[in-house]
Amino acid sequence: MDVEAKRIMALSISKLYSLRTQRGGLSLHRSLLLSLTVRAARDIYHTAQLLRDAEEEQVVPCAPDAAIEEPMEISNDSPQTLTPKEVAMKPQEPKETLEDDKENRCASERHSRKRCCKTAVEPDFLPLKKAKMDTDEEKQHLHGEVLRTNNGNSCRQAETLTAFPTNRAIVAC
Amino acid sequence: MCGGLRAGGGGNDVQWCFSQVKGAIDDDVAEADIISTVEFNHSGELLATGDKGGRVVIFQQETENKSQPQCRSEYNVYSTFQSHEPEFDYLKSLEIEEKINKIRWLPQKNAAQFLLSTNDKTIKLWKISERDKRPEGYNLKEEDGRYRDAATITTLRVPVFRPMDLMVEASPRRVFANGHTYHINSISVNSDNETYLSADDLRINLWHLEITDRSFNVVDIKPANMEELTEVITAAEFHPHQCNTFVYSSSKGTIRLCDMRASALCDKHSKLFEEPEDPSNRSFFSEIISSISDVKFSHNGRYMMTRDYLSVKIWDLNMENRPVETYQVHEYLRSKLCSLYENDCIFDKFECCWNGNDSVVMTGSYNNFFRMLDRSQRRDVTLEASRESCKPRQVLKPRRVCAGGKRKKDEISVDSLDFNKKILHTAWHPQENIIAVATTNNLYIFQEKVN
Numbered sequence: 001m002d003v004e005a006k007r008i009m010a011l012s013i014s015k016l017y018s019l020r021t022q023r024g025g026l027s028l029h030r031s032l033l034l035s036l037t038v039r040a041a042r043d044i045y046h047t048a049q050l051l052r053d054a055e056e057e058q059v060v061p062c063a064p065d066a067a068i069e070e071p072m073e074i075s076n077d078s079p080q081t082l083t084p085k086e087v088a089m090k091p092q093e094p095k096e097t098l099e100d101d102k103e104n105r106c107a108s109e110r111h112s113r114k115r116c117c118k119t120a121v122e123p124d125f126l127p128l129k130k131a132k133m134d135t136d137e138e139k140q141h142l143h144g145e146v147l148r149t150n151n152g153n154s155c156r157q158a159e160t161l162t163a164f165p166t167n168r169a170i171v172a173c
Numbered sequence: 174m175c176g177g178l179r180a181g182g183g184g185n186d187v188q189w190c191f192s193q194v195k196g197a198i199d200d201d202v203a204e205a206d207i208i209s210t211v212e213f214n215h216s217g218e219l220l221a222t223g224d225k226g227g228r229v230v231i232f233q234q235e236t237e238n239k240s241q242p243q244c245r246s247e248y249n250v251y252s253t254f255q256s257h258e259p260e261f262d263y264l265k266s267l268e269i270e271e272k273i274n275k276i277r278w279l280p281q282k283n284a285a286q287f288l289l290s291t292n293d294k295t296i297k298l299w300k301i302s303e304r305d306k307r308p309e310g311y312n313l314k315e316e317d318g319r320y321r322d323a324a325t326i327t328t329l330r331v332p333v334f335r336p337m338d339l340m341v342e343a344s345p346r347r348v349f350a351n352g353h354t355y356h357i358n359s360i361s362v363n364s365d366n367e368t369y370l371s372a373d374d375l376r377i378n379l380w381h382l383e384i385t386d387r388s389f390n391v392v393d394i395k396p397a398n399m400e401e402l403t404e405v406i407t408a409a410e411f412h413p414h415q416c417n418t419f420v421y422s423s424s425k426g427t428i429r430l431c432d433m434r435a436s437a438l439c440d441k442h443s444k445l446f447e448e449p450e451d452p453s454n455r456s457f458f459s460e461i462i463s464s465i466s467d468v469k470f471s472h473n474g475r476y477m478m479t480r481d482y483l484s485v486k487i488w489d490l491n492m493e494n495r496p497v498e499t500y501q502v503h504e505y506l507r508s509k510l511c512s513l514y515e516n517d518c519i520f521d522k523f524e525c526c527w528n529g530n531d532s533v534v535m536t537g538s539y540n541n542f543f544r545m546l547d548r549s550q551r552r553d554v555t556l557e558a559s560r561e562s563c564k565p566r567q568v569l570k571p572r573r574v575c576a577g578g579k580r581k582k583d584e585i586s587v588d589s590l591d592f593n594k595k596i597l598h599t600a601w602h603p604q605e606n607i608i609a610v611a612t613t614n615n616l617y618i619f620q621e622k623v624n
Binding site for chain 1: 262265267268269270272293355356374375402403404405407424457458459460461464511514515517520
């Protein structure tokens with residue numbers, strides 16, 4: 001299910017990008033529908049990841065003290081240690097708070113009891129070129145928010161999309 | 174409540190026959206020729222089409238031969254004109270497409286005909302008038318326009334009108350520009366014959382037909398912060414008799430009825446029509462397929478019809494919590510939504526229309542299929558607009574789609590459907606059983622079989 005969700009997210013993102021070059025200007029209706037689909041897919045992907053986390057938690061119990069002290073690679077503020085139950089409730093949070101997240105703010109739903117992983121790589125399904133008409137603000141945003149994946153090489157969570165530029169796409173209309 | 178119980182012969186046992194097809198036979202379709210709107214006028218005598226190239230073509234029904242009532246009247250080209258041209262918005266660095274989104278006829282008041290046509294940003298009022306006489310016998314000019322030598326003029330004469338070959342002229346009488354920031358999706362003429370509304374993704378404006386430099390904004394759903402946007406306006410229409418009432422549909426599958434007597438700004442609806450979602454049908458694409466692509470009042474003004482991706486719903490204006498009738502247009506596509514999302518077909522905006530006495534509704538589908546849903550007899554039929562059924566007076570055979578399992582003879586399987594052949598625009602003559610069905614670049618006219 002989360003594989004499908006991820007695929008749909010990628011598909012939707014590329015459709016959103018291609019909307020910008022369409023004749024007649026950006027269609028607000030289409031961008032809205034695409035971004036709603038991205039969110040739906042993201043939520044499902046997110047939930048599936050958390051459930052998998054919770055399962056792994058039970059399967060591989062770590063020494064509690066050592067795990068909690070594990071430093072997070074990319075972390076800013078926000079409490080990292082949440083119980084699975086709290087984590088499961090997180091998806092109901094209003095989506096606006098996710099959009100408010102700045103670059104590199106760790107998704108606060110992350111569990112900290114993981115080993116450090118290697119640096120995340122940019123996925124290959126995003127278009128190589130950035131849109132030329134971007135304002136500086138948009139450029140900053142786009143730079144930070146790429147879908148990160150660790151290609152399943154680590155038990156560390158891949159970041160989900162935070163403050164995704166879908167909304168920027170709508171604003172640009 | 175669902176339709177599709179039994180395949181029948183179409184509305185009220187009507188059998189449909191091919192009458193005419195307009196447009197190029199080529200399979201290679203020029204983008205400018207793609208038909209984007211079809212509309213009969215109030216008498217049904219005129220049929221207008223708009224295309225992606227910004228042109229309007231009007232067909233006129235031949236006057237029937239009274240001595241031969243079985244003689245079918247045909248539609249022939251009456252007038253063609255370029256309504257909109259491509260434009261460029263320099264401020265936003267955006268091109269404005271010339272594609273005609275909607276055409277709406279004004280009720281006829283005098284010899285001339287009037288229609289409103291709109292692209293994404295500008296609405297125009299066109300006057301279509303006939304000229305079949307011209308003045309002849311000027312004193313100073315010859316018939317070909319050359320000036321006569323003054324010395325040769327010895328008498329005075331009064332010019333007279335003499336018959337000439339019919340000439341149909343289209344002239345733009347009003348241009349209603351700069352009223353919309355977003356793309357116009359609907360226009361609707363009010364029953365007061367003085368005003369009309371235009372709707373874009375976030376706003377609805379009320380115009381007076383005589384006044385082009387300003388309009389009233391009656392609905393504005395733009396949020397203060399665009400990042401909080403959750404729905405857009407997809408269609409709007411005035412009530413056919415009540416000049417104070419209009420409805421607008423949204424991308425969330427709701428319809429709001431507004432009364433302009435209640436307040437100047439109709440942001441607060443008078444009625445909200447919404448059906449609770451069936452949780453068993455939830456998927457990634459639920460939001461997209463619940464978006465309403467068209468809303469149309471019945472002629473009698475008691476009902477309205479909405480079209481979303483998979484179904485047609487009939488609503489009683491007195492009941493807000495659910496539609497009175499629901500018809501599945503192509504339910505076999507529900508399991509294919511992912512592929513339809515990939516090829517963008519899921520975003521196709523199908524229109525729908527009522528017949529003259531509100532007993533049958535019609536809407537388009539893929540593979541050049543269109544559906545006739547008979548409300549009174551609870552029957553539905555799928556027909557096809559194809560070049561293969563183009564013999565004069567050839568009766569259209571009902572088509573069937575096989576959703577799965579063993580395919581019967583004459584059935585077509587879902588995977589064989591051509592999703593590039595879509596019928597988005599259809600129109601029904603206001604009084605007779607004559608329908609106009611637009612495929613990508615052809616206009617088919619079908620009529621009731623006359624024995």
